[in-house]
Amino acid sequence: MRKPTFSIGGVHPHDSKISRECRVEPMPLPDSAYIAVAQHIGAPAKPLVAVGDKVKVGQPIAEPGGFVSAFIHASVSGTVKSIAPRADLAGNPVMTIEIAREGDEWMEGIDLSDTLVTEIPDDNKAILDKIRLGGIVGLGGATFPTHVKLSPPPGSKCERLIINGCECEPYLTSDFRCLLEKGEQVVIGAAILKQVLGGVPCTVAIEENKPEAIAHIGEVIARLRKQSPKYDGIEVMVMKMRYPQGGEKQLIDAVMHRQVGSGALPISVGAVVQNVGTALAVYDAVLKNKPLVDNTLTVTGECFPHQANLLVRVGTPLRTILEHLGGIPDEAVKVISGGPMMGKAVANLDAATLKGTSALLLLTEKQTARGEEGPCIRCGKCAEACPMGLEPFLLQKLSRIGDVEALEANAAQDCIECGCCLYSCPANIPLLDIIRLGKADAMKAIRERAAAAKAAAEAAK
Amino acid sequence: MKLLVSPNPHIHSKWSTRSLMTDVVIALLPAAICSVVFYGWREALVLAVSVLSCVGFEWLITRGLMKQKSTICDMSAVVTGLLLGMNLPFTTPWWMVMTGALVAIGIAKMTFGGLGQNVFNPALVGRVFLLVSFPAVMTTWVGPVHFADAYTGSTPLSSVNEAILNGTPVTEITSQYSYGSMLLANLGGSAGEICALALLLGFVYLCVRKVIKPWITLSIFATVALTSLIFWGVDSARFTDPAFNLLSGGLILGACFMATDYVTSPMSTKGGIIFGIGIGFLTMMIRYFGSYPEGVSFAILIMNAFVPLLNRWFKQKKFGRA
Amino acid sequence: MNTIWTTIAIISLIGLVLALVLYLVAEKFKVVEDPRIDDVEKVMPGANCGGCGFAGCRAFAEAAVKAPNLDNNFCPVGGNETMAKVAAILGYEVKEKAPMVAVVRCNGSCANRPTVNTYGGFASCRVKATLYSGDTGCAFGCLGCGDCVAACQFGALSMDPETGLPVVDETKCTACGACTKACPKGLIELRAKGPRGMRVWVDCRNKDKGPAAKKACAAACIGCGICAKTCRHEAITVADNIAYIDYNKCKLCRECIAMCPTGAIHESGFPKPLDKEATKARILERQKKEREAAAAAAKTTEEKKDA
CATH class of the missing domain: 1.10.15.40 (Electron transport complex subunit B, putative Fe-S cluster)
Known part of the structure; x- marks a missing residue:
């Protein structure tokens, strides 16, 4: 049988999962943690502590700054040394809480034991509260606050929960290791999410290049199902390997054969997608009282001799992590936070990890240098690769001349910035670089129009 | 150490303009070698002159006239040269080949702005230019020299064309040719068209390497087969049969290598299929009713002109939009 | 012969009819415009x-x-x-406006502002600014990809290959403002051209605190405020660690240039070069006298109080 996958475009980069055999190991605690208050989509959090305060691990140090926002917790115990703007990995200043570490003292009530808790409480409201207070955000990359995603707006109904274990980005193995080493916790987390969403069926989507994880999760589900009916309706779906399968819209298309419309949310087609890491964090927050203070990080690259999957406290400087593993090799020219397709190139190694940091990838000049830009040969490979069915060759031309109207008509605002177009362009035209500008212009025009319409409607009242 | 910072994606596929063009050259090689084997050194000379002059003209124009960086490294001029050479009879004199190359590169390609900007397939423009300028040379096909009964004067298609124009039954001519021999050695015609099997081999190579998608080619074949089936069914004495039409003349070379040229073919699959149907239908109309025996070149050039329109009309379906 | 006449007659007739049609259509769809x-x-x-x-x-x-x-x-x-x-x-009245010119407010040349990383994306300031703070330590300075040059329709801007900064050709600049909109860092300002082209401006927009700004760029404004204290015309204000000269108030005395510790203030169009040392000495002397006078005045008031 043909394995399910999304219906339009996509590319097949070599999966390069060279760190797949590395067990997740805890990273030694950093001397100082630098915790940014804006590490989720939405409003930045507001600091709750002052300089000089003593904090324990798991203590909330910043509260949500709006409806779409999240709590932030101290990831190390110690003294708050400063609350000031600090350069993030792109060199832009972000308000950051610096904690000088003293020992490793956790808040009371956090269960740090390895005992597996399989009993899921019935009170959904209490669960949602714990997820909110635990500062859980989507760990698949977008870092959207999870409790917001779990509270569908009135009038919309969730029909299926999808646990995203595709990890379609090459090199990344943190989700794979979580599935393998903490499969039970992930499945229990999925069951909690499923219950909060009203007991909808749940699909754990895993790509075919992770057979061990597929087998293990299948086993775990079968075992847990014997214990409680709460684990019924969770299934593993083996996906065809294809990038960007882990993109929310693509995954929903692949699993449910429904396409989320332009500008719409997944819930509009009855889907909620949560990442494997998020499910694990939900388990920790709900059943262990442990807020989101650490996450699994893959450190990898062919030129890097010490491949690793590390459990890293949020706010650990990137330089500290790389030095712990033996430093940056001479051949490496680029450090990427995330995968090679959608990750961000690091400009400032003194920046610290965020909740959503999933990997540090080191690439050599040969692997990453862009070829010289040539003329478009109209091969159409970009359009073939675009998972949103757009025409990158056209959008880049429109972006260059700044024709916002035409950009909007050609759906530039639908671009998910997955990088498939630039990846496949034989002429090395910086398609995505340029389209991103056009997308911003188109979205600005749409927002302005919406705001004007709203103002007009209010004036009419 | 200074870090390299650039927007995503940070890796690139194996494709480059040069690798794609090189793949096309590789795909053309079996057919080119066949033609040299069948026709001998004069064919090798035609191919060599064609390739060298295409590359040379491109170099001269980019460096000498446009004062830009030379673009010959992208291999596209080699492809044009090879295709042009393969589209000429091996008896073409060297200066005529060079004229064709000048028209192909100078007029059809560089005046439009170079690679990617041309509306019409350069090799075909060169070939058609020679065909209308020097019809005597271009339609005097000489059979392969290695055949004992080498003959001069006609190809299967031109004999059929004459028969159709004279009103004599075509079966007398088609019965002279067995499909098997046409598959292996297409008697007469342009040198590169000699071995259908070698051309198809190259086409399969391009498809397997994902350089091209097969839809354009297949839709041309299907349309040619269907159109000739209908006409042949109506009057088998007047019109040639589908297999004869598929195997004869420049159809395979044109459908596999000229119609699938990136620059001058539509981007979307749907557009490509319409494009192919247009080529197939026009080819058959010219073959049956035109005064030229062969119509593939004209059909492709005519459809080239429709490509911008097809690109506008037939777009890929966008995600999540009805 | 007959054929020729017939032809001429037919063609003339066609021409007449068409002209009539054109005339009627033009009349019908005439747009009355001021x-x-x-x-x-x-x-x-x-x-x-x-x-x-x-x-x-x-x-x-x-x-x-x-x-x-x-x-x-x-x-x-x-x-x-x-x-x-x-x-x-x-038939309106029009107020004379002072002629303006585009001024690039960054002096982060290759020598003043070393790069700390290499940019490998599309050479466009806007793309670069969207991606990160830039390839130097300064997050406010020129990105050097020439979006302003591309935006200028009058050929008034060009990149200086030595400094890596854009240069304005005053004779060509029309102050249309296209470059000010094109620069993602907002470095280009339209300023009054000044009498005979003489003008003074702060060549920096770095809002970082002094030490950080200085570390990133040798020619950065560190917001020390010396210029504001020196200026006798209240033309200079310091906000967000950055000085700004109001061109409407500036009297072109150039004292601020002499006093600036980092050389962040620039001039153009002055016929004579400024003797920095002499001016500085003169200002310091004046300030000393002012201080003494102030102290003396304070003393006399105190004595008066005592008395």
């Missing part, structure tokens, strides 16, 4: 640059004809000369 729009458009520079805020010269002309006065319509390219002509056509 003829002054055409007149105004004729005196416009015709660059269609959009510097006036309208889509082009025609749009400007339409707006100018409709407007009750010319206060909100000014063509920066044509300047006072063009506006005088427009005013004459429309």
Whole structure:
């Protein structure tokens, strides 16, 4: 049988999962943690502590700054040394809480034991509260606050929960290791999410290049199902390997054969997608009282001799992590936070990890240098690769001349910035670089129009 | 150490303009070698002159006239040269080949702005230019020299064309040719068209390497087969049969290598299929009713002109939009 | 012979009929337009640059004809000369505006501001600014990809290969403002051209605190405020660790230039170069005297109080 996958475009980069055999190991605690208050989509959090305060691990140090926002917790115990703007990995200043570490003292009530808790409480409201207070955000990359995603707006109904274990980005193995080493916790987390969403069926989507994880999760589900009916309706779906399968819209298309419309949310087609890491964090927050203070990080690259999957406290400087593993090799020219397709190139190694940091990838000049830009040969490979069915060759031309109207008509605002177009362009035209500008212009025009319409409607009242 | 910072994606596929063009050259090689084997050194000379002059003209124009960086490294001029050479009879004199190359590169390609900007397939423009300028040379096909009964004067298609124009039954001519021999050695015609099997081999190579998608080619074949089936069914004495039409003349070379040229073919699959149907239908109309025996070149050039329109009309379906 | 006449007759007839049709159609679809729009458009520079805020010269002309006065319509390219002509056509009065010129407010040349990483993306300031803070330690300075040069329709901007910064050709700059919009860091400002082209400005927009700014760029404004204290015309203000010279108040005395510790203040158009050392000595002497006078005054008031 043909394995399910999304219906339009996509590319097949070599999966390069060279760190797949590395067990997740805890990273030694950093001397100082630098915790940014804006590490989720939405409003930045507001600091709750002052300089000089003593904090324990798991203590909330910043509260949500709006409806779409999240709590932030101290990831190390110690003294708050400063609350000031600090350069993030792109060199832009972000308000950051610096904690000088003293020992490793956790808040009371956090269960740090390895005992597996399989009993899921019935009170959904209490669960949602714990997820909110635990500062859980989507760990698949977008870092959207999870409790917001779990509270569908009135009038919309969730029909299926999808646990995203595709990890379609090459090199990344943190989700794979979580599935393998903490499969039970992930499945229990999925069951909690499923219950909060009203007991909808749940699909754990895993790509075919992770057979061990597929087998293990299948086993775990079968075992847990014997214990409680709460684990019924969770299934593993083996996906065809294809990038960007882990993109929310693509995954929903692949699993449910429904396409989320332009500008719409997944819930509009009855889907909620949560990442494997998020499910694990939900388990920790709900059943262990442990807020989101650490996450699994893959450190990898062919030129890097010490491949690793590390459990890293949020706010650990990137330089500290790389030095712990033996430093940056001479051949490496680029450090990427995330995968090679959608990750961000690091400009400032003194920046610290965020909740959503999933990997540090080191690439050599040969692997990453862009070829010289040539003329478009109209091969159409970009359009073939675009998972949103757009025409990158056209959008880049429109972006260059700044024709916002035409950009909007050609759906530039639908671009998910997955990088498939630039990846496949034989002429090395910086398609995505340029389209991103056009997308911003188109979205600005749409927002302005919406705001004007709203103002007009209010004036009419 | 200074870090390299650039927007995503940070890796690139194996494709480059040069690798794609090189793949096309590789795909053309079996057919080119066949033609040299069948026709001998004069064919090798035609191919060599064609390739060298295409590359040379491109170099001269980019460096000498446009004062830009030379673009010959992208291999596209080699492809044009090879295709042009393969589209000429091996008896073409060297200066005529060079004229064709000048028209192909100078007029059809560089005046439009170079690679990617041309509306019409350069090799075909060169070939058609020679065909209308020097019809005597271009339609005097000489059979392969290695055949004992080498003959001069006609190809299967031109004999059929004459028969159709004279009103004599075509079966007398088609019965002279067995499909098997046409598959292996297409008697007469342009040198590169000699071995259908070698051309198809190259086409399969391009498809397997994902350089091209097969839809354009297949839709041309299907349309040619269907159109000739209908006409042949109506009057088998007047019109040639589908297999004869598929195997004869420049159809395979044109459908596999000229119609699938990136620059001058539509981007979307749907557009490509319409494009192919247009080529197939026009080819058959010219073959049956035109005064030229062969119509593939004209059909492709005519459809080239429709490509911008097809690109506008037939777009890929966008995600999540009805 | 007959054929020729017939041909001529037929063709003439066709021509006549078509001319009639054209005439009738033109009459039917005639648009009555204020003829002054055409007149105004004729005196416009015709660059269609959009510097006036309208889509082009025609749009400007339409707006100018409709407007009750010319206060909100000014063509920066044509300047006072063009506006005088427009005013004459429309019978309005027009206020003279000081001629402006684009000024690049960054002095982070390759020598002053070393790079700390390599940019490998598309060479566009906007793309680069969207991606990160830039390839130098300064998050506010010129990105060097030349978006402003591309935006200039008058060829007034060019990149200096030595400094890596854009240079304005004063003779070509029309102050249309296209470059100010193109620069993602907002480094280009339209400033008064000044008498005989003489002007003084702070060549930096780094809002970092002094030490950080200085670390990133040798020529950064560190917001020390010495210039503001030196200025006797209250033309200089310091906000967000950055000094700004109000060109309406500046009297071109150049004392701030002499006193600036980092050389962040620049001049242009002055016939004589500034003798920094001498000016500085003179200012310090003056300030010393002022201090002494102030102290003496304070003393006398105190003595008065005592008495």
